Every structure is written in C-alpha cells, then in structure tokens.
Amino acid sequence: MAKLALQGGPPVGSFTVPSWPRAAENALSNVQAVLESGRWSVAGNWQGGPSAEGRFADRFADFLGAPHCVPTMNGSSALVIALEALGVGAGDEVIVPGLTWVANASTVLAVNATPIMADLDPTTLCMSPAAVEAAVTERTRAIVVVHVYSSVADLDAILAIGERYGIPVVEDCSHAHGASWKGRRVGTWGAVGVFSMQERKLLTAGEGGAVVCRSDDLHDRLFQLRSDGRRPEARPVLGGSELTFDGSVIGANYCMSELCAAVLEAQLADLPEQNRHRAENAAVLDRLLANLPGVTPVAASPFVTERTFYQYTARIDREVFGGVSAATVARALAAETGMPFQPPYDPLYRHPLYRPLTKRRFLIEGLDPGRLTGPAGGLPETERAHREVLTLHHSVLLAPNDAFEALPSAIEKLQREAASLSDIESAGAEFADSR
The missing domain is CATH 3.90.1150.10 (Aspartate Aminotransferase, domain 1)
Incomplete structure (x- = not known):
C-alpha cells in the first residue's frame, strides 16, 4: 500500500504551475507612454489624442462585437453601474446564482436591492432556467446570470424568461473573456455584459472592469454613473478637461486609471x-x-x-x-x-464574505432582514x-x-x-x- 502524500508518502508527480499574471510584450511600453504623457486619469487634462482608457474601450468592444464599452476600476463597480443603469434600487429584487463570487450579492445590496439566490443546473454549474423562473416575483427588476468557471449559461432559456416577464438580463462574464454562444461573444446577449479584470482573471491588469451594451441611451447612462455624473466633452480643449459637467444622473468615481487601461490594451492582444x-x-x-x-x-x-x-x-x-x-x-x-x-x-448564502447584516445601510425600512441571508433550506x-x-x-x-x-x-x-x-x-x- 502506498501512503498518501498528505500522510507523508511520496507524491506521484511534481507539477510546476506557470506564473500568472504574465505581462504582454507591449505592456511596459504602453505604461511608459502613459507615465510620460502627463495624463494618468481620464479626468486629467486632455493632451490632444485618445486616452488609453478610450483606446482599450474601443478595442475591447471590437473584440466582443459590442457597440459600446465603459471601463471601470473593477468588476464590482461594473456590476453596480450596470444595475443602476437598469433602474434597480430600493425594494427591488435581483435574481443571482447560488454558486458565484460574493460580489454578485454584495453589489445588489449596494443599490439597496435584495439578492434572490437561484439554484444551478448540475450539467453546467450555471443558473438553472427553471430555478430562475421560479424565483421571479412582482419585485424582480433584473436577472444576473454568471457564466461560471468554464461554462456558459443557457442564454436562450434565460433571455426568454427575461423577455416573458419584462426583466432585463445582466451577463456577468468575469470568467468568460472571449467565450461565444452560437457564434456570438457572451456579454453581448443581455441588456448589459459585465467583466472583471482582477488579477486571477483571463484578462487582467491586476484590477479593472468593464460594462458593454448595445443601447446608446444605456451607454450614456453608464458613462455618467461611473464618471461622477459627467459626460464626454464633444470638443475638448488642449490642456482642458475631456469631461463635461453636463449630466442627467448622479454618479460616482469608478473610472479606470490610464495605467490600468494601458496594461489591458496590451494584454488583450495575447488573450x-x-x-x-x-x-x-x-x-x-x-x-x-x-x-x-x-x-x-x-x-x-x-x-x-x-x-x-x-x-x-x-x-x-x-x-x-x-x-x-x-x-x-x-x-x-x-x-x-x-x-x-x-x-x-x-x-453564496453561507460564503464567509457574505455578511449583509453587518451593515445597517442594507436594512431598508420594511425589509425582513432574514430575506438577505438567502434561502432558508439552502439550494440542493x-x-x-x-x-x-x-x-x-x-x-x-x-x-x-x-x-x-x-x-x-x-x-x-x-x-x-x-x-x-x-x-x-x-x-x-x-x-x-x-x-
């Protein structure tokens, strides 16, 4: 009998894990160009050419086949502005998978809505369409479908549910940069597609995120929500701001830095x-x-x-x-x-980082706190x-x-x-x- 390696026996093999992340060939020169440009943020003074963030947005949108891309500082902020752009807010419900990273619930809480956790399809590990439909109520304002690990959720069925009930679908593609369903990139099927570029992801600059969409109106709203309510200046002046104070919604500063965008632009070529x-x-x-x-x-x-x-x-x-x-x-x-x-x-409902009752701001008036902690009997x-x-x-x-x-x-x-x-x-x- 061979003793297991955990018990002090000899291991069967010795695998060397390739290092990750790994810098693309042009990453250093892209960063150097930003460092020397005098503009390290999209809110910095315009230098007469496109920003690194703007170039990455265009190239990532082209890669996905999406008309619009709004970069953000991370995937969590991308989820927040996606929900806000779709009008999700206090008292609403958002259906999320029971098997996913904690941000899919915490970002719903961040817009004062309640995450409703749905069980998964055992063949894909993504949300089960039947479980999604069973979770729909009169308060449901969005469905967040996550293409988890190496799978793509049943988009046909979930989009049909969204259309049947008039509920927009958010695709979280943080595990699926470049995946396709029926020949079309994921992230372009729902009302919006959300990506994370955190260090462990397939496309990374350490941090970063993005939201993609087809609608011009949604793009305008997303841009303002991540830019403190500001819009792009139609005719920027050299040395002046490229962002105007003309806005229609209150936003927050979720902008991606120029340094992050410069790295992502290089990394995208290797993806x-x-x-x-x-x-x-x-x-x-x-x-x-x-x-x-x-x-x-x-x-x-x-x-x-x-x-x-x-x-x-x-x-x-x-x-x-x-x-x-x-x-x-x-x-x-x-x-x-x-x-x-x-x-x-x-x-998700027993994830060690999911602690909704530790923040009073999530306990909106009239809400049973027990509803925030997930399904009482779990999800089989x-x-x-x-x-x-x-x-x-x-x-x-x-x-x-x-x-x-x-x-x-x-x-x-x-x-x-x-x-x-x-x-x-x-x-x-x-x-x-x-x-």
Whole structure:
C-alpha cells in the first residue's frame, strides 16, 4: 500500500504551475507612454489624442462585437453601474446564482436591492432556467446570470424568461473573456455584459472592469454613473478637461486609471492565443480523465461555439473516494501532483464574505432582514456541487501539453487509498470541531 502524500508518502508527480499574471510584450511600453504623457486619469487634462482608457474601450468592444464599452476600476463597480443603469434600487429584487463570487450579492445590496439566490443546473454549474423562473416575483427588476468557471449559461432559456416577464438580463462574464454562444461573444446577449479584470482573471491588469451594451441611451447612462455624473466633452480643449459637467444622473468615481487601461490594451492582444492554449490543454485533461471511474469533466452546452477556461472543472463520484468531499480530494490531489486543485465557491448564502447584516445601510425600512441571508433550506444542486466538484485555475492550462501525465496515476492512488482519505477527512473535522 502506498501512503498518501498528505500522510507523508511520496507524491506521484511534481507539477510546476506557470506564473500568472504574465505581462504582454507591449505592456511596459504602453505604461511608459502613459507615465510620460502627463495624463494618468481620464479626468486629467486632455493632451490632444485618445486616452488609453478610450483606446482599450474601443478595442475591447471590437473584440466582443459590442457597440459600446465603459471601463471601470473593477468588476464590482461594473456590476453596480450596470444595475443602476437598469433602474434597480430600493425594494427591488435581483435574481443571482447560488454558486458565484460574493460580489454578485454584495453589489445588489449596494443599490439597496435584495439578492434572490437561484439554484444551478448540475450539467453546467450555471443558473438553472427553471430555478430562475421560479424565483421571479412582482419585485424582480433584473436577472444576473454568471457564466461560471468554464461554462456558459443557457442564454436562450434565460433571455426568454427575461423577455416573458419584462426583466432585463445582466451577463456577468468575469470568467468568460472571449467565450461565444452560437457564434456570438457572451456579454453581448443581455441588456448589459459585465467583466472583471482582477488579477486571477483571463484578462487582467491586476484590477479593472468593464460594462458593454448595445443601447446608446444605456451607454450614456453608464458613462455618467461611473464618471461622477459627467459626460464626454464633444470638443475638448488642449490642456482642458475631456469631461463635461453636463449630466442627467448622479454618479460616482469608478473610472479606470490610464495605467490600468494601458496594461489591458496590451494584454488583450495575447488573450486569443492564451485562450486557445488553455482549451487545448483542457482537451488533454478530458482525454486523460475519460477512462477513469469516478471523475467526469463538466461539459459545455452544444451551443457554446468558443469555450474559455477560467477554471477547469470536473465532478467526482464521492463513493469511489471513500465518501469524502471534493475539498478533501482537492487537498490530496494537490499534494500528489503539485496542481492547485480546489473545491468550488462556498454556496453564496453561507460564503464567509457574505455578511449583509453587518451593515445597517442594507436594512431598508420594511425589509425582513432574514430575506438577505438567502434561502432558508439552502439550494440542493448548489450544495451538491460544493461537495462534488473540483476546480483548477486557468494558469495550470498554460503549461506544456505533456505536463499532466501524472494525474491519472494520482487519481487511481486516491481511489485505492480511499480509506486513508476518509481518515484524513475525519481528522480534519475533529480538528475543526475542537477549535
């Protein structure tokens, strides 16, 4: 019997995770140009040419096939202005997935609305259309669909629900820069598309965000909401501001810095090739796992014509791993291979960072505080996914194609030593209970 690496035994392999983020070829020269320009913010004095932020907005919109793009300082601010632009506010409800990053709930709270959490489709891990429709009430003002990990939600079904009830759909594409549904980029199907460029994302400058849309009116409103209510100056004067004080809504300063935009403009050029490499290695992992019992890669919908991989995901049959959770299998696989396996997000309603009752500003008059904490009985498919799904960050998929050969042997070792896995999980539970 081979002792597990978690128990001090020799690991099966030693994988070297490629570094992330990695600077694109032109990133340094783009930043240098901004540093020397005398304009580090879109609110700075106009120097006679397009801003770095404006260039990135145009190029990202072209990449997606969207008429308009409004860059923001991060993905959370992009979600806030998307909701505000659609008129979401106090007393409203917004349907969000039960399996997603905490910002999808906290940004709804930030506009004084209530996040209503919907269960997921077990085949994609994205929101289930049936669960979305069941969550619609007379207070629903938006549906935020997240294309999570390496999947695209069933856009046809969810958009049809939105149209049936007159509810706009927000696409959160923070995991899906470059993915396509039926030949068209995600982010361009709903009323607005939202992106994060935080450090772990497929396209990053450390931070950053963007909202894309088709409507001229929505674009005008989005621009003002992120620019303290200001609009672009039609005829800027050299050395003067490129933003006017002519606005129709109150906004906030969510502008992207010129330095961030300069980095993103360079990174965008590398994104298609990086996405291609990731998809190629995801196919390698699919083949390696194909003949192994108890591990099934999460498949894409047949309508996904270009798939991106923020996280590679696979579902385990817990019985062949001694009944343990995905969290324990992830720890053991990481120890055996050096690959950073992890379980998915905690269900949103019990995510350690989701603490709505700690801020009084979320407790609007007439609202039952219990409604902010999520569904009383939980969401069964979301809970099951948390127990059964393994994830791998996309940086792993930038490795050489032959770097994954040890993985099947590691999985087989864990299955042979399932009793040891159970002991590890029990010991971990006892330790947690004793703290």
